[in-house]
Amino acid sequence: xxxxxxxxxxxxxxxxxxxxxxxxxxxxxxxxxxxxxxxxxxxxxxxxxxxxxxxxxxxxxxxxxxxxxxxxxxxxxxxxxxxxxxxxxxxxxxxxxxxxxxxxxxxxxxxxxxxxxxxxxxxxxxxxxxxxxxxxxxxxxxxxxxxxxxxxxxxxxxxxxxxxxxxxxxxxxxxxxxxxxxxxxxxxxxxxxxxxxxxxxxxxxxxxxxxxxxxxxxxxxxxxxxxxxxxxxxxxxxxxxxxxxxxxxxxxxxxxxxxxxxxxxxxxxxxxxxxxxxxxxxxxxxxxxxxxxxxxxxxxxxxxxxxxxxxxxxxxxxxxxxxxxxxxxxxxxxxxxxxxxxxxxxxxxxxxx
Amino acid sequence: xxxxxxxxxxxxxxxxxxxxxxxxxxxxxxxxxxxxxxxxxxxxxxxxxxxxxxxxxxxxxxxxxxxxxxxxxxxxxxxxxxxxxxxxxxxxxxxxxxxxxxxxxxxxxxxxxxxxxxxxxxxxxxxxxxxxxxxxxxxxxxxxxxxxxxxxxxxxxxxxxxxxxxxxxxxxxxxxxxxxxxxxxxxxxxxxxxxxxxxxxxxxxxxxxxxxxxxxxxxxxxxxxxxxxxxxxxxxxxxxxxxxxxxxxxxxxxxxxxxxxxxxxxxxxxxxxxxxxxxxxxxxxxxxxxxxxxxxxxxxxxxxxxxxxxxxxxxxxxxxxxxxxxxxxxxxxxxxxxxxxxxxxxxxxxxxx
Numbered sequence: 001x002x003x004x005x006x007x008x009x010x011x012x013x014x015x016x017x018x019x020x021x022x023x024x025x026x027x028x029x030x031x032x033x034x035x036x037x038x039x040x041x042x043x044x045x046x047x048x049x050x051x052x053x054x055x056x057x058x059x060x061x062x063x064x065x066x067x068x069x070x071x072x073x074x075x076x077x078x079x080x081x082x083x084x085x086x087x088x089x090x091x092x093x094x095x096x097x098x099x100x101x102x103x104x105x106x107x108x109x110x111x112x113x114x115x116x117x118x119x120x121x122x123x124x125x126x127x128x129x130x131x132x133x134x135x136x137x138x139x140x141x142x143x144x145x146x147x148x149x150x151x152x153x154x155x156x157x158x159x160x161x162x163x164x165x166x167x168x169x170x171x172x173x174x175x176x177x178x179x180x181x182x183x184x185x186x187x188x189x190x191x192x193x194x195x196x197x198x199x200x201x202x203x204x205x206x207x208x209x210x211x212x213x214x215x216x217x218x219x220x221x222x223x224x225x226x227x228x229x230x231x232x233x234x235x236x237x238x239x240x241x242x243x244x245x246x247x248x249x250x251x252x253x254x255x256x257x258x259x260x261x262x263x264x265x266x267x268x269x270x271x272x273x274x275x276x277x278x279x280x281x282x283x284x285x286x287x288x289x290x291x292x293x294x295x296x297x298x299x300x301x302x303x304x305x306x307x308x309x310x311x312x313x314x315x316x317x318x319x320x321x322x323x324x325x326x327x328x329x330x331x332x333x334x335x336x337x338x339x340x341x342x343x344x345x346x347x348x349x350x351x352x353x
Numbered sequence: 354x355x356x357x358x359x360x361x362x363x364x365x366x367x368x369x370x371x372x373x374x375x376x377x378x379x380x381x382x383x384x385x386x387x388x389x390x391x392x393x394x395x396x397x398x399x400x401x402x403x404x405x406x407x408x409x410x411x412x413x414x415x416x417x418x419x420x421x422x423x424x425x426x427x428x429x430x431x432x433x434x435x436x437x438x439x440x441x442x443x444x445x446x447x448x449x450x451x452x453x454x455x456x457x458x459x460x461x462x463x464x465x466x467x468x469x470x471x472x473x474x475x476x477x478x479x480x481x482x483x484x485x486x487x488x489x490x491x492x493x494x495x496x497x498x499x500x501x502x503x504x505x506x507x508x509x510x511x512x513x514x515x516x517x518x519x520x521x522x523x524x525x526x527x528x529x530x531x532x533x534x535x536x537x538x539x540x541x542x543x544x545x546x547x548x549x550x551x552x553x554x555x556x557x558x559x560x561x562x563x564x565x566x567x568x569x570x571x572x573x574x575x576x577x578x579x580x581x582x583x584x585x586x587x588x589x590x591x592x593x594x595x596x597x598x599x600x601x602x603x604x605x606x607x608x609x610x611x612x613x614x615x616x617x618x619x620x621x622x623x624x625x626x627x628x629x630x631x632x633x634x635x636x637x638x639x640x641x642x643x644x645x646x647x648x649x650x651x652x653x654x655x656x657x658x659x660x661x662x663x664x665x666x667x668x669x670x671x672x673x674x675x676x677x678x679x680x681x682x683x684x685x686x687x688x689x690x691x692x693x694x695x696x697x698x699x700x701x702x703x704x705x706x
Contacts, residue, residue, distance in 0.1 A: 067637065070610045076603060088637060096604075096641035098611065250429060251449075257423045258451065284420065284441060288449035 001059025003031035011072035044220030113204025117177030127169035135185035136162035151179035239296030245315035256305035354412025364425035397573030466557025470530030480522035488538035489515035504532035592649030598668035609658035
């Protein structure tokens with residue numbers, strides 16, 4: 001193998017692949033007339049990224065990911081040449097040589113499953129950032145660590161929950177398609193960070209994949225049942241509060257300083273205003289009044305500050321409607337004005353003191 | 354007490370005081386015709402910061418630092434009013450109230466020791482950033498956790514070492530003064546970060562202090578002997594290498610990826626060039642050639658990458674001269690062109706493989 005590639009493009013491809021793979025995985029570099037392909041596989045996961053390159057001699061090698069990523073990140077050269085020299089892959093610059101040991105060739109990557117439909121990459125990434133952020137990290141039940149992707153007609157629905165809140169995002173599909181899978185949230189979030197342009201949705205028996213111009217990620221789906229927003233009662237809404245999400249979030253941050261360890265705040269809904277309040281034995285108490293459009297009766301649900309901030313961050317820059325139900329029923333957050341991505345965020349209240 | 358202060362100025366004063374004090378210390382706020390003073394004390398340490406304010410009623414209270422710092426940091430108001438209300442200090446805005454419990458009054462702050470001389474704050478801060486960074490964090494011997502400050506004639510000398518390297522900085526004093534103290538490095542580094550304008554140097558029996566326009570820090574000195582660069586042999590220099598510090602640092606970062614666990618690199622000095630080299634069993638090997646002005650014979654000292662990078666960072670943006678001695682004697686780094694702060698950095702070589 002002997003190939004010359006733009007250093008920053010190769011660095012981006014190699015970093016992207018290594019972030020998606022387990023830390024000890026090797027990377028396969030393949031050079032041919034089409035350029036350079038960076039690929040990796042681990043248990044049920046496969047990733048592939050393309051990089052433009054001028055190939056002098058075709059070839060394919062597997063090298064350790066970490067030193068390759070680190071070296072490319074700190075090169076200050078425009079081009080880098082990769083040459084196999086005996087048992088080494090040498091990265092050559094005019095005045096420097098970095099030589100990586102070759103690893104045994106890894107298993108061949110399976111082809112991705114068939115494409116079902118596609119979505120706009122930017123809308124998908126922004127929806128997924130919020131929904132995947134709602135999944136639990138390391139919950140013993142896999143159900144709460146995944147994002148459910150459902151395609152039905154021309155609409156894709158993303159759902160995730162960690163039991164305390166649930167986010168549901170809907171966005172348009174380019175063409176009707178059918179899909180219903182539960183996919184690891186952490187992997188999806190990372191893939192969405194890297195995808196751009198139109199993103200293809202792929203599915204086959206037990207597998208799911210995403211593809212875009214020069215990248216591909218395929219993974220086994222989680223076999224753990226499905227989350228559904230139908231399980232959350234929402235018919236008892238009796239109060240609606242509308243205000244700027246960022247204004248409420250800033251007040252939550254200030255008043256939250258004075259909340260007890262669990263950081264529970266009370267949102268007292270009055271006439272045309274809400275009063276955020278908290279108290280803590282050792283640090284005193286705080287209250288802040290905010291103007292708001294209020295429709296309905298007086299009520300004072302309590303929330304954990306951290307969860308309320310997460311929910312409000314999903315509506316940053318927008319006016320948000322909080323639909324409040326009596327008792328221990330979820331508060332439902334939606335944007336006051338609709339956009340391309342339609343987001344519903346369910347937040348469980350806390351027992352107040 | 355009843356006083357109105359600009360929120361961001363008060364926030365800066367309160368944050369500065371709390372960063373210098375142990376985490377559980379209370380802060381004393383005192384309001385009078387001169388404005389608001391934020392002060393704190395802990396064991397041998399005393400800090401004081403001024404803040405402009407309009408005092409409606411004189412007074413003095415002690416409150417917990419953490420919630421005060423946190424609240425002021427996230428206020429988005431221009432002014433904040435502080436009023437004592439029963440057992441609380443209330444921070445009042447138009448639409449919000451944050452109430453802190455009052456703590457028992459702390460011990461009275463001792464006056465700072467007498468001023469010995471003063472230095473330019475910017476030069477002092479930049480010298481101290483490098484020298485204090487060379488002291489050890491948490492060494493069992495206090496000698497290696499301090500910075501020695503010596504005033505002699507019109508020159509201040511700062512010295513620190515963690516046994517593996519030593520930094521010595523010299524800068525002009527505004528007026529002749531005498532001083533020779535060892536002061537905790539971490540505290541000095543933080544104080545220098547906050548000092549501006551002219552900085553007064555204060556000393557009295559067993560105590561040292563720094564003062565500037567609206568701030569003061571006084572502390573007990575370390576009683577642990579003194580560091581001296583005279584203890585480092587420097588007469589055997591037989592090779593001098595001059596090059597851009599940043600160019601060498603960038604190459605150290607790249608080649609260091611391939612160094613063994615202790616990250617030892619070899620600097621092979623040749624004719625008009627140096628060759629940086631490293632090798633590691635599992636990740637391959639690397640070498641990089643750099644042009645340099647070389648005066649003297651061929652030699653190849655080895656250094657730990659991290660320490661070499663720290664040393665080179667002290668000369669960022671400058672050409673640096675490495676004066677190399679044979680055997681296990683220190684390499685001496687100095688700027689090729691002098692500035693207001695005259696810095697000498699001694700770096701111990703490592704046994705190479």
